[in-house]
Every structure is written in structure tokens, then in C-alpha cells.
Amino acid sequence: MGDTTPTYDIFELFGDWRGPAIGLMDLDAFFASVEQLDHPEWRGKPVIVGGLPEERGVVSTASYEARPFGVHSAMPSAQAMRLCPHAIWTHGHFDRYREMSAKVMAILADETPYVDQVSIDEAFFDITPGRFSRENPIDIARRIQRRVSELGITCSIGLGPNKTVAKISSDRMKPRGLTVVPPGTEASFLEPLPVRAMSGIGASAEESLKNIGIHTLGQLAAAPTARLTSVFGVNAEAMRLRAAGCEQSSVSAIDAPDEVKSVSNERTFAHDLTERADIEAALALLGESVGRRLRRKGLAGHTVTVKLNYAYGKGRSAQRRLPHPTDDENIFVGVACELLDKIWSPGMPVRLLGIGVSGFAEQGSVQTDLFCDLDERGAVASDRRDLSVAVDRVRERFGSTSVGFGRAARFGDDLVREDKFLSQNKPRD
Structure with missing residues (x-):
């Protein structure tokens, strides 16, 4: 991996640390770093993880060797290929990334019980003196970096009195950076x-x-x-x-339930969709994954959102609040198809399509009526939900492609593959 010596930037510190100490750990070019770890011959070379240009793919992560050429995450793969034609490309090995992420999160858990995992490569942690340990927070952050580097990858850490300062400072020096903003210096730092x-x-x-x-x-x-x-x-x-640096932040204990704000699924297509029947079929396929994840987490939401892009970086979205929460794609996909009328016109090319469900915190305010069936949680369900649950069980036992509906044939294997990660697990630079 080359030089793994951390670089430090302590903004200002007088005496002992007094006050909250919130850290944000960000794994450096995580996917690409794992690939370079597993392929020693790739070390020191530009590596790009993502879909291939001919597949209308998007860059997921670029190694630091690729970044001087202008390559960055979320860039169309075709553009990345033009900028860095000699890069090594890989679709990625997501089970391996999950494995490495779990090892890193275990390191954080060793240091403090207060950890909020934001994504597969990023987590907040609370190391306020006296809350769990009396050790200096800077020493703990340095130890975390050292232990992560022993895994063969590196991380950058921002340390401050709240999450906003920690997040901003984590981006100040990368890779292998540690930026410290002690309490009392946050305003002048920001x-x-x-x-x-x-x-x-x-x-x-x-x-x-x-x-x-x-x-x-x-x-x-x-x-x-x-x-x-x-x-x-x-x-x-x-x-x-x-x-102003006055945010009051809290980091939950590890065993506290995750606060999921939304569950969504989106996909970029190899060829633009222009027919409504194809767009609705794609929404149904994406909705299957969203419904399965909602049921797995025991969530039902009030708000349905549909998103489309007709060119890179240009798109529209629409949402609707439902009178009752649901986890049933047979209901929320229909709503999403109705929302298309607000954002799509016949013939408009669709490059990317997405569907999401949110509004989970509102589940306590359910009003019943005479024209819908509610389950024991007060969520609305269709007469096809039992079929969806049965399909969930088959897929959990035999794999996500073990059973499907005929509409999947419109798009081949690419669309029906399970999302690489849940929305909260998307990597960041």
C-alpha cells in the first residue's frame, strides 16, 4: 500500500481535552484500496471500481493514483476512461468489501461503544473523555488509524466537538490524515x-x-x-x-437500533428507456428490492418517491404521502407509476430510474378507513403481499436470482441483480 504514515493537523490545543470528542472515520478510497490489497501487482497503479464504459457504468471508487487524472466517484465510466485510459478496471468484490468493513467497525467497537456507522466506509464515534474512557481522544484516534493500517488499508479521521466539525475536518487531509479541532476552536476553524x-x-x-x-x-x-x-x-x-460550530451531537450506542430514514433502489440502464411500459416494468423490479428490504427491517413508510435522470446530472423527482404506511411493493410501485405523469413525458429518454420509501417515524399516526386492509402494525397491505413474502423467503434461502417475475426478461440480468449495498452503504470519496 506504500506509505501508511498518518499526517496530522491539530488546529489548536491547550492542555487537556475538555468537552465532547466526536470522530468521523473515513476509509481512504476504500473499494480501490481493498482491490490493491488483494492484487499486489495493482499497487501504485490507477484502479477504478465501477461499471464498464460500454455498460453505461458509473465510477464507484477511484484509487488515489487515478485521481490526478480527474477521475472521481459518480463520474460516468466513459468519461473516466477518456481521462485515464491506462487504468485498471474492476466491477468489484462486494462480499470482500463488507468483510473488511466489518473488521474496521469492530476496531471502533473495541475503542468505544458509541458508534454510528454512516456507510460501508464511514462511521462517527464518540470518545469523549469520561464517557467511556479517560484517555486523550487524540491518542485514541491515532490508535484507530494504526489498527486500521494493520489490516492493509488506511483511513482519515476528523475529530471535533460535534458531527459537523468532525465531518468537515475528516476531508481536510486525505489520505491517512488526522485533523483535530478541540472544543473552543470550532468557530475559528469553520x-x-x-x-x-x-x-x-x-x-x-x-x-x-x-x-x-x-x-x-x-x-x-x-x-x-x-x-x-x-x-x-x-x-x-x-x-x-x-x-457557527454550535451543533449539539449525539452518537448512539452500538446496540441501539439504526435510524433508517429511507430505503431506496436505483439503476442506470445500458440503453435509455423511452416506452412507458418499460419504465413501469423497471420500477416494479426496483420496487421488489425495496419491498424486500423494508420487510427485512420491519419498516413501513408513508412517503413514496420516484426519481429519473434523462442525462448525466439532470433529472427530476416526485413524491406522494400515503394515508397509511406500507412495505408492500404491490401498493407503492403503483403510486410510483402514477407519479411518472408529473416528471415524464412520452418519448423522454430515461437514463436512470429510482424508487424509494420513507416516512417511517410517522407510523404511530395511523387512521383507518373502510376501504383498505391494515395489518397488525397499522400498515396497508394488498392481497399479493403474502406472495411477496414467500418470494422473499425463497430468495433468502437460494439467492436473489432464484425466483423472479417475467418482467425481468425485458432487461436481462443486469437489472435484476441485487443492489450492491443499501442506500446507507454507498461509498464516498
Whole structure:
């Protein structure tokens, strides 16, 4: 793996650490790093994990050797091939990535019981002195990095008094970086950074903030809340406090149930879909996976979202709130097909399609009526749900491709493969 010596940036520290200590551990170019670990002949060479250009694929992860050529995650594979034609390509080995991720998360669990896994390669952890250990948080973070490097991969860590600061600081030095922002220094650390550095501020919000003269997090923190309402709505004050470093964060104990905000599935197609029948069939296939994961987690949601892209980076989405929660694709896929009328016109090419279910926290507010069947949880179910559950069991025992419906034949094997990971397990750079 080459040099695995960490680099450090301690923003400011006087005496002992006093106050919260929240870390964000981010595995460096995780998928590509595992591939280089397992293929020693690939070390020091540009490696790209993702779909091939001829498959209309997308880059999942690029090694640090590929990045100087401009290759990055979520880039169309065809563009990555043009930028770095000599790169080594692989579809990836996702069981192996899960195995390595589990080993890393076990290291965090050894150090503290307070760990929130954000994705397959990223997790928050709480090492506040006195909460579980009296050791200096910087020493713990350094030990985590050393133990991860013993696995043959590396990580970068941001350490600060809350999750926002930890997240931003984890991106400050990569790879093998440790950026420390002790309590009391968070405001001065955040002040000069561009607003886009803070999660929750995308391109649209960044442009809106620029239009009112706000370019840095310091300017955002100093702005009157009323001035920010046009950009963030009811979240204006919360975003201002985050930019000021005043966020109050908590990290749950490992054995606490995960808070899942949504379950979704999306896919980019080798050839654009232009016929409504094909789009609806694709939604049904994607919905099967969403329904299966909802039932596996014991979740039922109120909100259905459908998303489509008609060109790279350009798309539309629509959603609808249901009167009753559901985990039944025979219900929510039908709603998604109705939502197509809002975002799709006949002949419009569909490059990417997605479907998701959310609104799980609302399950306590169920109102019954005379025209739908509710199960014991108050969730709405169709007369075909039992069939879906039976299919779930067959697939769990014999594999995701062991049984399917005829609509899968429209797309070949590519679409019916199970998603690489759940939405919360998507890798990041």
C-alpha cells in the first residue's frame, strides 16, 4: 500500500481535552484500496471500481493514483476512461468489501461503544473523555488509524466537538490524515471555509447563498436567521448554528437500533428507456428490492418517491404521502407509476430510474378507513403481499436470482441483480 504514515493537523490545543470528542472515520478510497490489497501487482497503479464504459457504468471508487487524472466517484465510466485510459478496471468484490468493513467497525467497537456507522466506509464515534474512557481522544484516534493500517488499508479521521466539525475536518487531509479541532476552536476553524464544505448545502443552496452575499461558513453563522429562511426554510436557524460550530451531537450506542430514514433502489440502464411500459416494468423490479428490504427491517413508510435522470446530472423527482404506511411493493410501485405523469413525458429518454420509501417515524399516526386492509402494525397491505413474502423467503434461502417475475426478461440480468449495498452503504470519496 506504500506509505501508511498518518499526517496530522491539530488546529489548536491547550492542555487537556475538555468537552465532547466526536470522530468521523473515513476509509481512504476504500473499494480501490481493498482491490490493491488483494492484487499486489495493482499497487501504485490507477484502479477504478465501477461499471464498464460500454455498460453505461458509473465510477464507484477511484484509487488515489487515478485521481490526478480527474477521475472521481459518480463520474460516468466513459468519461473516466477518456481521462485515464491506462487504468485498471474492476466491477468489484462486494462480499470482500463488507468483510473488511466489518473488521474496521469492530476496531471502533473495541475503542468505544458509541458508534454510528454512516456507510460501508464511514462511521462517527464518540470518545469523549469520561464517557467511556479517560484517555486523550487524540491518542485514541491515532490508535484507530494504526489498527486500521494493520489490516492493509488506511483511513482519515476528523475529530471535533460535534458531527459537523468532525465531518468537515475528516476531508481536510486525505489520505491517512488526522485533523483535530478541540472544543473552543470550532468557530475559528469553520469561519473561513466555503459554505459548500458543510453537508446539507448543495449546488443550489450554494448559489442562493452567493446571491445574498454569503460565501463562507463564518458569513453564514453571522447572518440573521430571517435572511436565511429563503434558502433553508424552517431549517434556517439549525443551519446557522451548525455553521457557527454550535451543533449539539449525539452518537448512539452500538446496540441501539439504526435510524433508517429511507430505503431506496436505483439503476442506470445500458440503453435509455423511452416506452412507458418499460419504465413501469423497471420500477416494479426496483420496487421488489425495496419491498424486500423494508420487510427485512420491519419498516413501513408513508412517503413514496420516484426519481429519473434523462442525462448525466439532470433529472427530476416526485413524491406522494400515503394515508397509511406500507412495505408492500404491490401498493407503492403503483403510486410510483402514477407519479411518472408529473416528471415524464412520452418519448423522454430515461437514463436512470429510482424508487424509494420513507416516512417511517410517522407510523404511530395511523387512521383507518373502510376501504383498505391494515395489518397488525397499522400498515396497508394488498392481497399479493403474502406472495411477496414467500418470494422473499425463497430468495433468502437460494439467492436473489432464484425466483423472479417475467418482467425481468425485458432487461436481462443486469437489472435484476441485487443492489450492491443499501442506500446507507454507498461509498464516498
